[in-house]
Amino acid sequence: MPALGPQAPLRLGGSTGLLRSVLSRPQRLGALTRPLTAPLMARRHKSGPYGYTQAKTLVFSKFGEPSDVLHLHTHSISPQLPEGAVLLRTLAAPVNPSDVNTIQGIYGVKPQFSPLLGTPEPSVIPGNEGVFEVVAVSAGVSTLRRGDWAIPATTGFGTLRTHAVAEHADRTLIPVTSHEGLTPAQVATVSINPCSAYRMLRDYTDLIAASVASFSKDPSTPGGAWFLQNGANSGVGRAAIQLGRLWGLRSINVIRARATEAETEALKASLTSLGATVVLTEAEFLDRAFSSTLKSLTRDGRDPVLLGLNCVGGKSASAIVRALSPKGTMVTYGGMSRQPFMFPTGPQIFKRLRFEGFWLSEWARENPGEKRKTIEEIVALMQDGKFEAAPVEEVKWDWETKETVLKEAVQGTLEGFRSGKGLFVFGET
Numbered sequence: 001m002p003a004l005g006p007q008a009p010l011r012l013g014g015s016t017g018l019l020r021s022v023l024s025r026p027q028r029l030g031a032l033t034r035p036l037t038a039p040l041m042a043r044r045h046k047s048g049p050y051g052y053t054q055a056k057t058l059v060f061s062k063f064g065e066p067s068d069v070l071h072l073h074t075h076s077i078s079p080q081l082p083e084g085a086v087l088l089r090t091l092a093a094p095v096n097p098s099d100v101n102t103i104q105g106i107y108g109v110k111p112q113f114s115p116l117l118g119t120p121e122p123s124v125i126p127g128n129e130g131v132f133e134v135v136a137v138s139a140g141v142s143t144l145r146r147g148d149w150a151i152p153a154t155t156g157f158g159t160l161r162t163h164a165v166a167e168h169a170d171r172t173l174i175p176v177t178s179h180e181g182l183t184p185a186q187v188a189t190v191s192i193n194p195c196s197a198y199r200m201l202r203d204y205t206d207l208i209a210a211s212v213a214s215f216s217k218d219p220s221t222p223g224g225a226w227f228l229q230n231g232a233n234s235g236v237g238r239a240a241i242q243l244g245r246l247w248g249l250r251s252i253n254v255i256r257a258r259a260t261e262a263e264t265e266a267l268k269a270s271l272t273s274l275g276a277t278v279v280l281t282e283a284e285f286l287d288r289a290f291s292s293t294l295k296s297l298t299r300d301g302r303d304p305v306l307l308g309l310n311c312v313g314g315k316s317a318s319a320i321v322r323a324l325s326p327k328g329t330m331v332t333y334g335g336m337s338r339q340p341f342m343f344p345t346g347p348q349i350f351k352r353l354r355f356e357g358f359w360l361s362e363w364a365r366e367n368p369g370e371k372r373k374t375i376e377e378i379v380a381l382m383q384d385g386k387f388e389a390a391p392v393e394e395v396k397w398d399w400e401t402k403e404t405v406l407k408e409a410v411q412g413t414l415e416g417f418r419s420g421k422g423l424f425v426f427g428e429t
């Protein structure tokens with residue numbers, strides 16, 4: 001389970017409670033406060049009475065489709081932070097497919113519904129990724145200062161909210177020490193997809209060593225070791241292309257065709273400009289002619305395809321099994337088509353293939369230091385202009401933004417073809 005879930009800020013408050021439902025605030029503050037009448041509620045108070053921060057969060061109290069089960073909840077956060085905690089303001093937070101699967105109740109981990117937010121039913125705050133600005137720091141925090149940017153160290157933080165309190169901030173947050181030249185959108189999307197791409201390219205097969213070995217054996221080798229991936233236009237796919245190029249690897253990338261030839265060609269060109277060596281549509285990849293294309297790309301197997309990354313499943317995944325070279329490894333990390341796949345028997349046996357599953361959350365739980373280093377490395381690449389964030393469709397989240405707008409943005413994550421991942425960008429909150 002995540003180290004810091006939606007319950008955490010509430011635990012901090014102990015008997016006084018850090019987060020309080022706005023609706024019950026008049027009772028708690030007694031005669032000192034006015035009831036929150038409609039005209040007063042309509043006005044925005046970034047700071048409530050006595051330094052309380054007014055905050056809003058998406059929550060869900062049962063599993064289902066985001067448009068059915070998400071609600072926008074308003075609460076306030078006490079200015080008295082416990083030792084080791086920081087108060088955060090959200091700058092940007094993407095909606096990833098896993099966020100929607102978590103709300104649907106079909107993800108690998110089911111979050112615990114908590115009564116502590118003061119919602120009518122026990123609830124959970126969705127969202128695993130985002131970037132925050134530190135707005136207040138309590139005693140005992142050594143790695144963060146006011147004004148710094150920070151990203152959650154683990155998934156399950158609950159990022160689809162305007163503000164958060166992070167306890168044990170030195171451990172639960174990764175500071176972005178210098179964010180000069182970076183946008184919130186870039187930093188908000190670094191910790192899950194680029195980090196996953198990085199680990200999958202490095203931790204299963206040593207492609208860099210394989211490249212060096214082929215060059216030393218045959219200096220006429222036309223490029224580095226090959227990897228193959230479907231879902232190549234996803235956040236993970238685009239990150240893998242770029243990291244692969246930086247590490248001298250060659251990549252075969254499979255995408256879904258667009259409605260017109262021209263749109264498909266434009267998408268292919270966009271991935272090629274990122275560093276993809278070859279880009280194919282699913283239809284081209286599944287076509288019989290692909291085996292001769294593969295033969296010529298790999299110089300009849302002399303430059304083997306040692307790693308396949310699969311986030312689609314179905315026929316596309318089976319085709320990766322067929323395309324891998326002997327002793328190749330296939331890593332499955334997603335199932336966007338929602339189709340199971342057949343493992344062709346012959347290739348498994350005669351090519352002695354290896355099949356692995358990758359799950360970032362578990363990897364990060366087991367390797368917290370490595371996760372920090374991976375993120376720091378990718379952030380540095382972004383600052384050097386060597387790594388581009390995946391395209392996003394920005395959805396502005398201001399204090400006045402309606403619940404329906406936020407819910408629709410989350411619901412849209414798994415629907416149809418999109419020009420980019422949905423990303424909440426927080427303005428006047």
Ligand SMILES: NC(=O)c1ccc[n+]([C@@H]2O[C@H](COP(=O)([O-])OP(=O)(O)OC[C@H]3O[C@@H](n4cnc5c(N)ncnc54)[C@H](OP(=O)(O)O)[C@@H]3O)[C@@H](O)[C@H]2O)c1
Nearest residue numbers: 097196233234235236256311333334335336337358359360
């Ligand atoms: N296991 C892990 O730790 C881990 C970590 C990160 C991500 N993931 C998984 O990786 C996958 C991609 O995530 P992301 O955030 O990078 O994605 P994303 O940027 O939100 O993009 C979604 C991708 O899925 C493709 N897609 C959607 N429906 C599809 C279908 N029916 N058939 C084939 N492709 C389809 C889209 O293709 P188009 O480009 O054609 O629209 C798009 O490229 C998801 O399954 C996610 O859960 C897993």
